Amino acid sequence: KLDQKGSDHCLKMNDRFGFYLTKVAGIDNAHNLHAVHIKDILSTSMGNLQASAQFNYMFDIPWLIQQYPVEFRSKPLLIVHGMQRETKAEYDMAAMNYSNVKLCQAKMEIMYGTHHTKMMLLLYDNGMRVVITTANNIHQDWYQKTQGVWISPLFPKLDKGEASAGDSDTHFKKDLLEYLSAYKLNGLKEWQEHIKQHNMSSAKVFILGSVPGRHLGEKKTAFGHLKLRKILQEHGPSVSEVKGWPVVGQFSSIGSMGPNKDNWLCAEWRESLSTAKGLGGLRTADAPLKLIFPTKDNIRLSLEGYPAGASVPYSIHTAKKQQFLHEYFHQWRAEVQGRSRAMPHIKTYLRMSPDSKKIAWFAVTSSNLSKAAWGALEKKQSQLMIRSYEIGVLFLPQMFGAEKFFEVQDKECQNSGEFPVPYDLPPTPYTKQDRPWLWDIPYKDLPDTHGNMWCPS
Numbered sequence: 001k002l003d004q005k006g007s008d009h010c011l012k013m014n015d016r017f018g019f020y021l022t023k024v025a026g027i028d029n030a031h032n033l034h035a036v037h038i039k040d041i042l043s044t045s046m047g048n049l050q051a052s053a054q055f056n057y058m059f060d061i062p063w064l065i066q067q068y069p070v071e072f073r074s075k076p077l078l079i080v081h082g083m084q085r086e087t088k089a090e091y092d093m094a095a096m097n098y099s100n101v102k103l104c105q106a107k108m109e110i111m112y113g114t115h116h117t118k119m120m121l122l123l124y125d126n127g128m129r130v131v132i133t134t135a136n137n138i139h140q141d142w143y144q145k146t147q148g149v150w151i152s153p154l155f156p157k158l159d160k161g162e163a164s165a166g167d168s169d170t171h172f173k174k175d176l177l178e179y180l181s182a183y184k185l186n187g188l189k190e191w192q193e194h195i196k197q198h199n200m201s202s203a204k205v206f207i208l209g210s211v212p213g214r215h216l217g218e219k220k221t222a223f224g225h226l227k228l229r230k231i232l233q234e235h236g237p238s239v240s241e242v243k244g245w246p247v248v249g250q251f252s253s254i255g256s257m258g259p260n261k262d263n264w265l266c267a268e269w270r271e272s273l274s275t276a277k278g279l280g281g282l283r284t285a286d287a288p289l290k291l292i293f294p295t296k297d298n299i300r301l302s303l304e305g306y307p308a309g310a311s312v313p314y315s316i317h318t319a320k321k322q323q324f325l326h327e328y329f330h331q332w333r334a335e336v337q338g339r340s341r342a343m344p345h346i347k348t349y350l351r352m353s354p355d356s357k358k359i360a361w362f363a364v365t366s367s368n369l370s371k372a373a374w375g376a377l378e379k380k381q382s383q384l385m386i387r388s389y390e391i392g393v394l395f396l397p398q399m400f401g402a403e404k405f406f407e408v409q410d411k412e413c414q415n416s417g418e419f420p421v422p423y424d425l426p427p428t429p430y431t432k433q434d435r436p437w438l439w440d441i442p443y444k445d446l447p448d449t450h451g452n453m454w455c456p457s
């Protein structure tokens with residue numbers, strides 16, 4: 001259905017970026033025209049599936065199997081997760097019911113890391129696709145939340161002796177292979193081989209991956225925020241063009257980032273996201289930073305009510321150590337996509353013009369605002385320490401035939417070059433009364449959409 005040149009011209013243009021939001025139940029269906037459900041991604045119209053691999057954090061295995069068309073439910077399925085102890089045992093047990101399902105446990109050798117990466121590798125009889133998303137493989141992540149999905153073009157199989165390595169201008173194939181080989185898992189070897197055998201020259205996005213480790217030398221810029229810095233240094237907008245343009249970060253969880261902004265957020269991390277091409281040394285005035293994170297009332301009045309907050313795990317213990325963050329916070333507002341009440345589990349980052357009509361680049365990723373995901377420099381900045389597995393994609397205008405920047409799509413139906421930013425720009429600051437959502441404290445003053453209070457145990 002996604003490749004059908006439908007009557008509605010909007011649908012046609014939507015293929016342009018391959019970037020979609022997930023369908024939301026309970027809103028006007030006009031806002032779901034260009035949205036996808038997991039069943040659409042796995043449908044027979046996308047290709048005749050031979051095998052698939054599902055990378056994720058949370059799995060409901062019986063539910064996941066049900067999302068495949070019945071004729072594909074017995075095809076080989078590899079599940080890649082990072083769970084240990086009881087949860088690993090639960091997954092092993094659940095998988096026993098399906099002879100076609102194999103499990104692969106990612107090594108979590110650094111404390112507090114998670115296997116956050118949410119990716120599907122789909123092998124068809126005539127090619128393969130890569131899908132990168134922010135949604136867990138559980139029902140509620142695909143029901144009433146704002147989630148992002150990037151669906152690759154169909155990558156054709158390479159002929160046996162075909163000379164071209166089948167890569168794109170964005171080194172998509174090389175970077176995806178580098179990411180997978182970093183797992184050092186025999187169970188992934190067959191999928192690394194499948195990728196090698198396909199022509200991915202039509203991929204226009206850059207891979208933004210994170211892999212646990214202390215990355216130094218050549219590997220220092222292979223992952224995390226230094227990979228983004230490297231791409232922007234080489235292919236980003238020029239310093240003069242984006243001087244003073246705000247950096248916008250939007251996410252559903254926040255890690256501990258030290259007692260003040262200069263520890264990591266407004267130094268190392270913002271340094272990377274505000275990188276521009278050219279005179280490396282020239283320090284542009286610090287880019288304004290706008291962080292979009294749901295308020296307590298955004299959650300309370302959402303379609304799901306307070307339970308939406310179970311997927312927005314910001315702890316009071318972390319929050320009270322970093323009140324400085326508050327000045328950067330903006331509300332979740334997505335009237336443009338009819339999703340102001342569909343709480344964000346999507347994570348996106350962008351560079352916005354002061355009049356918020358243009359963006360210099362856009363990234364959608366599993367990475368929240370945390371050192372664990374993006375990495376933190378150590379040992380006199382000689383190595384980048386990352387705790388978690390993450391993956392996302394970066395869109396640069398010139399890779400999509402746009403002049404200098406993307407025009408921001410400011411209404412439902414998108415014209416050719418406009419980029420469908422999933423929320424309203426400019427972002428709306430917190431009011432004096434607004435508080436960030438914290439998931440581990442009770443809220444007994446006001447009921448949510450369903451008339452309930454929030455009493456975490």
Ligand SMILES: O=C(O)c1ccc(Nc2c(-c3ccccc3O)nc3cnccn23)cc1C(=O)O
Nearest residue numbers: 057058112113114116136252253310311313368
């Ligand atoms: O994407 C997201 O925003 C997201 C954020 C955090 C997250 N981690 C997480 C963890 C955890 C376990 C071990 C080490 C670190 C941890 O943070 N424990 C819980 C419990 N409930 C929900 C999330 N939890 C998972 C996701 C995700 O949905 O993948």
